[in-house]
Amino acid sequence: MHATPPNDERPVILTGDRTTGPLHLGHYVGSLRNRVALQHSHRQYLLLADAQALTDNAHDPAKVRSNVMEVALDYLAAGIDPNATTICVQSALPALAELTMLYLNFVTVARLERNPTIKDEIQARSFGRDIPAGFLCYPAAQAADITAFRATVVPVGEDQAPMIEQTNEIVRRINRQVGRGLLVEARALIPAMGRLPGLDGRAKMSKSQGNTISLSATDAEITDAVLRMYTDPDHIRTSDPGRVEGNVVFTYLDAFDSDREAVADFKARYIRGGLGDMTVKRRLATVLCEIIGPIRERRMTLERDRGYVLEILRSGTSHARDVTTATHTEVRDALGLFSF
Amino acid sequence: MHATPPNDERPVILTGDRTTGPLHLGHYVGSLRNRVALQHSHRQYLLLADAQALTDNAHDPAKVRSNVMEVALDYLAAGIDPNATTICVQSALPALAELTMLYLNFVTVARLERNPTIKDEIQARSFGRDIPAGFLCYPAAQAADITAFRATVVPVGEDQAPMIEQTNEIVRRINRQVGRGLLVEARALIPAMGRLPGLDGRAKMSKSQGNTISLSATDAEITDAVLRMYTDPDHIRTSDPGRVEGNVVFTYLDAFDSDREAVADFKARYIRGGLGDMTVKRRLATVLCEIIGPIRERRMTLERDRGYVLEILRSGTSHARDVTTATHTEVRDALGLFSF
Numbered sequence: 001m002h003a004t005p006p007n008d009e010r011p012v013i014l015t016g017d018r019t020t021g022p023l024h025l026g027h028y029v030g031s032l033r034n035r036v037a038l039q040h041s042h043r044q045y046l047l048l049a050d051a052q053a054l055t056d057n058a059h060d061p062a063k064v065r066s067n068v069m070e071v072a073l074d075y076l077a078a079g080i081d082p083n084a085t086t087i088c089v090q091s092a093l094p095a096l097a098e099l100t101m102l103y104l105n106f107v108t109v110a111r112l113e114r115n116p117t118i119k120d121e122i123q124a125r126s127f128g129r130d131i132p133a134g135f136l137c138y139p140a141a142q143a144a145d146i147t148a149f150r151a152t153v154v155p156v157g158e159d160q161a162p163m164i165e166q167t168n169e170i171v172r173r174i175n176r177q178v179g180r181g182l183l184v185e186a187r188a189l190i191p192a193m194g195r196l197p198g199l200d201g202r203a204k205m206s207k208s209q210g211n212t213i214s215l216s217a218t219d220a221e222i223t224d225a226v227l228r229m230y231t232d233p234d235h236i237r238t239s240d241p242g243r244v245e246g247n248v249v250f251t252y253l254d255a256f257d258s259d260r261e262a263v264a265d266f267k268a269r270y271i272r273g274g275l276g277d278m279t280v281k282r283r284l285a286t287v288l289c290e291i292i293g294p295i296r297e298r299r300m301t302l303e304r305d306r307g308y309v310l311e312i313l314r315s316g317t318s319h320a321r322d323v324t325t326a327t328h329t330e331v332r333d334a335l336g337l338f339s340f
Numbered sequence: 341m342h343a344t345p346p347n348d349e350r351p352v353i354l355t356g357d358r359t360t361g362p363l364h365l366g367h368y369v370g371s372l373r374n375r376v377a378l379q380h381s382h383r384q385y386l387l388l389a390d391a392q393a394l395t396d397n398a399h400d401p402a403k404v405r406s407n408v409m410e411v412a413l414d415y416l417a418a419g420i421d422p423n424a425t426t427i428c429v430q431s432a433l434p435a436l437a438e439l440t441m442l443y444l445n446f447v448t449v450a451r452l453e454r455n456p457t458i459k460d461e462i463q464a465r466s467f468g469r470d471i472p473a474g475f476l477c478y479p480a481a482q483a484a485d486i487t488a489f490r491a492t493v494v495p496v497g498e499d500q501a502p503m504i505e506q507t508n509e510i511v512r513r514i515n516r517q518v519g520r521g522l523l524v525e526a527r528a529l530i531p532a533m534g535r536l537p538g539l540d541g542r543a544k545m546s547k548s549q550g551n552t553i554s555l556s557a558t559d560a561e562i563t564d565a566v567l568r569m570y571t572d573p574d575h576i577r578t579s580d581p582g583r584v585e586g587n588v589v590f591t592y593l594d595a596f597d598s599d600r601e602a603v604a605d606f607k608a609r610y611i612r613g614g615l616g617d618m619t620v621k622r623r624l625a626t627v628l629c630e631i632i633g634p635i636r637e638r639r640m641t642l643e644r645d646r647g648y649v650l651e652i653l654r655s656g657t658s659h660a661r662d663v664t665t666a667t668h669t670e671v672r673d674a675l676g677l678f679s680f
Contacts, residue, residue, distance in 0.1 A: 050678070101481070132447070337390060
């Protein structure tokens with residue numbers, strides 16, 4: 001299933017998700033859709049990052065575990081082909097822990113603390129100094145993930161770019177020490193499409209804020225969510241001129257409606273006045289139902305065959321174990337550690 | 341070789357050494373001698389802590405590697421019986437890295453920084469904020485070591501006692517979360533004999549300060565070292581009264597000379613006046629040559645058969661891998677992570 005031809009020269013992509021909840025429309029547009037598009041032109045690994053999820057969810061491992069399955073269902077339902085993409089479970093790959101422990105010696109505490117992603121998340125989660133040590137260390141863990149798969153392309157949001165830079169610093173430090181290009185540097189692939197705002201217009205979609213649409217939403221749920229969407233608060237009567245910037249309905253149309261002309265026409269009429277919110281929302285609801293419908297149906301079918309999904313995880317994790325163990329062995333040998 | 345009878349109820353001891361240099365007389369009196377004495381009444385694991393050595397020696401892994409063999413030679417030469425004690429290599433035990441990564445989520449950065457051992461060592465090594473992250477994390481790694489072997493007794497110097505307390509905090513936190521006594525708490529076994537001072541009277545013996553005697557020293561080297569020892573600077577002529585407190589020669593006689601009466605008699609005569617430094621030093625040199633001689637001889641024999649020593653490490657590490665992997669699997673299952 002995962003036999004890679006020895007002369008496979010496609011670039012290696014590593015990406016994945018923390019397993020803290022099922023995926024939603026924000027993940028679809030921000031990453032899932034790209035992964036489906038890239039999975040044949042690239043050698044793609046999707047990491048179900050349960051170990052990383054534990055860095056701030058150690059009190060609730062049951063949630064982390066059950067979402068391994070939920071996210072895997074989302075992947076497959078969205079069109080990830082397990083014959084093309086390797087889906088694997090992070091905590092079941094010992095080489096990632098071993099490489100992390102090694103890399104932690106090549107990065108200072110001060111450097112980890114300066115990582116802007118870590119800084120921001122510490123602030124956003126109001127962790128203060130009481131952050132779990134695992135959370136502080138996660139840039140090193142991410143460096144282990146990326147390098148273990150020898151990934152050269154890592155799709156990340158703009159805010160995650162410093163993580164890739166930190167990985168490359170560790171790569172360069174180790175390569176300099178062993179005197180050769182043992183590990184490969186990776187580059188961030190930042191999606192053209194920025195982050196999708198929440199239904200309420202907030203910058204971030206998140207299940208906990210109830211401002212998102214899940215990939216298993218029914219048509220009624222989708223329509224209901226769209227009707228609640230934030231538009232232009234000054235656009236009261238249909239005849240009023242309206243704003244499309246910051247208007248979530250138009251942002252979503254831009255993201256999801258493939259009929260660019262129809263969207264441009266809607267925008268012009270909305271700005272001029274004479275187009276009601278309800279008309280635009282109905283169109284968006286139709287577009288989203290068409291996208292989510294088939295995902296939801298596939299998801300429901302897969303949910304009834306969890307044994308099949310588990311088998312995909314088992315097989316993918318086994319292949320990933322071979323790949324990551326080979327890298328760890330190379331690093332260990334290059335540093336001259338014992339191997340028994 | 342390492343088959344443990346299923347009803348083996350001897351307490352489990354975990355101890356070991358960072359592999360940064362061969363052992364010396366300070367190790368012999370502070371730990372090695374006790375390990376030889378305890379290896380039959382206890383189930384004893386000796387960890388060659390190369391991964392821990394890397395936390396502040398990542399720039400010189402070759403030193404760390406070569407000292408795995410040097411320390412193993414010291415163990416065997418000093419009387420560690422590989423049929424009674426399991427000698428194993430830390431970096432070759434993936435479960436230790438995996439447990440460390442888990443435990444890092446159960447301890448905050450603030451708590452690691454408050455660890456007095458970490459605090460002191462940061463100060464002593466003038467690391468400042470630029471400590472390697474692996475060094476800050478090493479209390480969690482030590483908790484992984486101790487719990488992975490289910491050790492209940494951990495011989496440590498007095499200054500290391502807070503490490504055991506930190507391990508037990510993690511044990512209690514995880515046991516509370518899983519609602520049962522999954523991991524066992526350990527107690528520090530603090531040796532009756534305090535730390536042996538250096539030849540120059542400094543508190544700490546260390547190879548880098550040239551104030552120690554190695555376990556492979558020749559009789560001439562031992563005698564020469566003893567003659568250089570710090571005594572009582574005010575004891576100039578044989579007839580002068582002398583001090584035995586702080587007098588390294590007498591501290592060493594207390595530690596090594598089994599003839600307590602002879603030592604008591606020497607002390608009385610020295611205090612009174614009439615006993616020259618040279619006489620006392622000659623006695624100490626004889627005593628030390630008698631102790632080190634057989635160790636040195638065994639070490640030389642073993643050095644000629646490194647294949648045999650490697651086989652002991654391989655076999656011990658293999659046994660330790662079984663033990664530690666079993667613990668990691670139990671922890672992973674109890675937390676409910678996936679296992680593939």
